[in-house]
Amino acid sequence: MAEQILIRFSDDQFEWLTASSKGQPRSGVGRGGGEELATACKGKQVVLLVPGADVLLTQVTIPTRNAAGITRALPYAVEEQLAEDIEHLHFVRGAQDAEGSMPVAIIRRQSLDQYLDTLMQLGIRPASAYAAPLLLPWQEGAWTILIEDKKALLRYSREQGLELEPESLPPVVSRLLKEHTGNERPKLRVWYSGDSAPDLAALEMTGCKVDISPVPETAMAMMAATLTAETALDLLQGKYGQQDAASLMTFKAWRTAIVLLVLAGLVQLGDTGYRYWQLVQEDKQLAQDIETLYRDAFPDAGKMRRGSVRQQADQKLAELRQQYGRGSDTFLALLYVSGEELHKEKELQLEGLNYKSGTLNLRLRGSDLSQFEVFKQKLLQGREREIKVEVLSAVSRREGVDGRIMIQERKQP
Numbered sequence: 136m137a138e139q140i141l142i143r144f145s146d147d148q149f150e151w152l153t154a155s156s157k158g159q160p161r162s163g164v165g166r167g168g169g170e171e172l173a174t175a176c177k178g179k180q181v182v183l184l185v186p187g188a189d190v191l192l193t194q195v196t197i198p199t200r201n202a203a204g205i206t207r208a209l210p211y212a213v214e215e216q217l218a219e220d221i222e223h224l225h226f227v228r229g230a231q232d233a234e235g236s237m238p239v240a241i242i243r244r245q246s247l248d249q250y251l252d253t254l255m256q257l258g259i260r261p262a263s264a265y266a267a268p269l270l271l272p273w274q275e276g277a278w279t280i281l282i283e284d285k286k287a288l289l290r291y292s293r294e295q296g297l298e299l300e301p302e303s304l305p306p307v308v309s310r311l312l313k314e315h316t317g318n319e320r321p322k323l324r325v326w327y328s329g330d331s332a333p334d335l336a337a338l339e340m341t342g343c344k345v346d347i348s349p350v351p352e353t354a355m356a357m358m359a360a361t362l363t364a365e366t367a368l369d370l371l372q373g374k375y376g377q378q379d380a381a382s383l384m385t386f387k388a389w390r391t392a393i394v395l396l397v398l399a400g401l402v403q404l405g406d407t408g409y410r411y412w413q414l415v416q417e418d419k420q421l422a423q424d425i426e427t428l429y430r431d432a433f434p435d436a437g438k439m440r441r442g443s444v445r446q447q448a449d450q451k452l453a454e455l456r457q458q459y460g461r462g463s464d465t466f467l468a469l470l471y472v473s474g475e476e477l478h479k480e481k482e483l484q485l486e487g488l489n490y491k492s493g494t495l496n497l498r499l500r501g502s503d504l505s506q507f508e509v510f511k512q513k514l515l516q517g518r519e520r521e522i523k524v525e526v527l528s529a530v531s532r533r534e535g536v537d538g539r540i541m542i543q544e545r546k547q548p
Contacts, residue, residue, distance in 0.1 A: 140176055141359050143184040143267070144250065151175055154359040164353050173257040182362065183250060183264040185370060187288055187298025190266035191216065191241040192368070194295065198235050198504060198529050205231070211539050212528030213239060225375065229294055229367045238294030240266060240368040247370060264370040268296025270358035278321045280304065283328040283354050294367050305337040312341060314533060326350045326357065469495040469542050472522060476513050482506045486537070495542045496527070504529045507538045514542065521545055
């Protein structure tokens, strides 16, 4: 098998490491510009390491094994964890277990496109791409932490991890321990790059045993040794797994100018990029909160224009007055059907609802996954020819089971 080369973006340059197909390093870590990287990648299988700050790694339960149904329901199952429109995101799922639970990786399409487009200009086409936290060593009963270059990577399950600032490790680990389902607290295996060991006194106060060691060779060598053919959640799936190799050829005459321009931008944004990203997320979350309040009042609203909520609300009120004055309406019909059953329902609690394009979505909370299927059958009883009902998702959380049920009016022939 061909050698593989792991590459990552690092401030004002690229970093790479060549390894055998079994993950054994064949060289030290290379650092340089685009021309040097392109030369190093020739004849090798390219693996792109994506910063953990760009990828949300989570777990979700979907009560179906139909591939098309999972693909359709997945964005809605994780929608509450997201701060932006699902249309702008790329979803990758892992294997589903017996209970319907599966790991999920989510990244902005724009972010992944930027990485791939930059490499495309160099004539480089990655064969795979992984969130960096998932390439830390893993063993049952232990969480792995890598502290490197004023950032930390944490892998706290086989398919879950994140990137954060080192000073945030104690509170984040404490929060994750509250959700830990094991009988014993995990051991924390901490690796660090640099000449001096970090102060982990606050991390030890979490009650976990902490083992700390310097990275034996380099962080990238440790990740290369972890990478196998079974590594889960390759980001290059779906649209990104079917790219035409011909479309990834570079315009050689412009290659140098493009690479210099990209790297110059990375120099300017390197130190403040992550903090800026955090501020952007907070701004998007505030915008999402405003939109949530607006959509609670107007479930069938279209795109909301920031700064004009009052005008849009007035416009929607006028539309609703006119619409309801004309008589029958699909929204009211579906709302009546669901409300009739919810009034009698003792197991499930309505958390919210929205209506769009003839579809009513109910957000419900219960204590057991089976309650959602039972409620679906109650909705359908005697109405099979009138409505279509589907359980889109059911996610187990500490406070209960959150689920979504879709109701549509069947078109009469």
